[in-house]
Amino acid sequence: MTTQQTPGRRDPRLDRSRSAILSAAVELLAEGGVRQVTIEAVTARSGVARSTLYRHFPNSTELLAAAFQELIPPLRPPGSGSPRQRLLRLVLAQAEQIERAPALAALVWMATIGLSGPPGPDDGERSRLTALREHVVDTYRRPFDAVLADCLPGGADADFAASRLVGPLLFNALITRRPSDEPFCARLVDDFLATQAS
Template identity: 45%
Template sequence: MGEQPTTAADAGSREDPRKVRSRARLLDAATALLVKGGTEAVTIDAVTRAAKVARATLYRHFDSGTELLAAAFGRLVPPVAAEPEGGDLREQLVSLLTAQAKLIEEAPMQLTAMCWLGMGPGLGDHPDHSDRPELRSLRRHIAEQYRLPFDRIFAGTPARELLGDMDRELALAQLVGPIVFTRLATLPPLGPDACERIVDDFLRARSAAQ
């Protein structure tokens, strides 16, 4: 009989357990440093020292400190907000924005800033980074966190009929921007009532523009 095709599960099961352990130790160390001291604390020397792993071993897992930092941030990305079920456009936006506000408030400050500011220099869509899985994975997490739930609502018939064609990035900034600003400015978090007012102001302004 011919050889059976190799599956991802088969490949994963044959991965060297020492390699798995060393990668986990590096990520544990990088994540702990990130939470405690911010991005400046996540240096190659600090991570290898905390993980008790050689620099050569780190570079077998990550091509650069930027990729290691992206992997550490990836561990801190909160779960994607659940899409609201049922209700009209206003109810869906209020429900989603309230859930987003809770996730943003619970996320580490460094992660909130990085997500909102496009992940800063070195973590953007530079062509040299297009083939790096950690960077692609982080951007995908962030897109799912902030954009996709809103995009799905805006793509629906009720939103298209009421709001027409619009700049979705601008709409996202108008809706989520106040939540993020409040977090970055260390102001008291905005609760459900504030989220309702933000949505109402957004819908009123968009309807007036039609």
Template identity: 45%
Template sequence: MSGIDDAEVDPRKVRSRARLLDAAAVLLQDGGLEAVTIERVTKSSKVAKTTLYRHFDNVMQLRAATIERMLPPVLETPPEGPLRERLISLLQRQADAIRDTPLQVSTLAWLATGSDRTTGNPAVTSLSQRIIDQYRVPFDQVLNTPEAHRQLGEFDTFFVLSQLVGPLVFSKLIGLRPSTPQDCARIVDDFLAARAMAPSVP
């Protein structure tokens, strides 16, 4: 993406970039990803097209930056403590993030990174890494501990994430009520009970 370093030190470029992304975010929420075009964003933001191209090389970079800006902050890893409490705390934070993020934004983020992983586009790479940080890294830090391996035995992190976060995402997708702290505790307890009963894999 062009112009990022300059934008960080030039207040005028900071303002123009913010106006472009504000306009793009409104268009995305109202009309979806295809509504975010160079023409519509420049018209809505009243920022010249030449200025837009100082920040973004193409519409894909603009769309990726817009989605990334609308994602919630990266989750913090819970402090040291028993595995159960750390997983419940992390799942509650994840439930809050899922609840507060518009479904359209979450869906578009996954679709955008999934369809363009191999393009080499720096903006898409940045968005993909942001999503990994948001959803995966905190769990890795909790699960990659001696206590977790003692309690859970051998495990595949992909399936652990599916079992823990899957119910939260499913609830959001089909429009059920937001997941509560009690729901998160039940999910973790069911997961830990199932792991305790699982036969060891040779």
């Protein structure tokens, strides 16, 4: 007996298989980092066939990017307001994400600035990390880049500026266990803007 698909309706098996694949990838990412999220590991954990996985995710980089987005949703653009207001909203949103998943947020930012994985990966791993870095930059860094463009003098290093804002949030979450609350974030933004003005 064949199953007939009603036009315009999605097969629920596709949703179930995608959910199983993504859950397995998220678990592997949380447990062991980027290197653990392989096609073999995900298919073994999810119980979904490799061919089905490739229907949802054409390659391991897209699978890994989807797992990152599941764990740490992308930051929303901060909307309107002064550069300070926009930057503060963005830093507060980043602090909240880091609070929820500090190690993964650190991993995302390391991928953004090109520090993922130990030195000397093979060519396949290097291209995978490069593709992931490009995805992370597009997804997680663009909101910062847009706001920093209004705060930085021409020719300033946006990577360094972003790390000066996000670095203390990661340090609080991973090392000091101090909260990155609104007063802390406001001070961080004000100190940052004061150095840009001088």
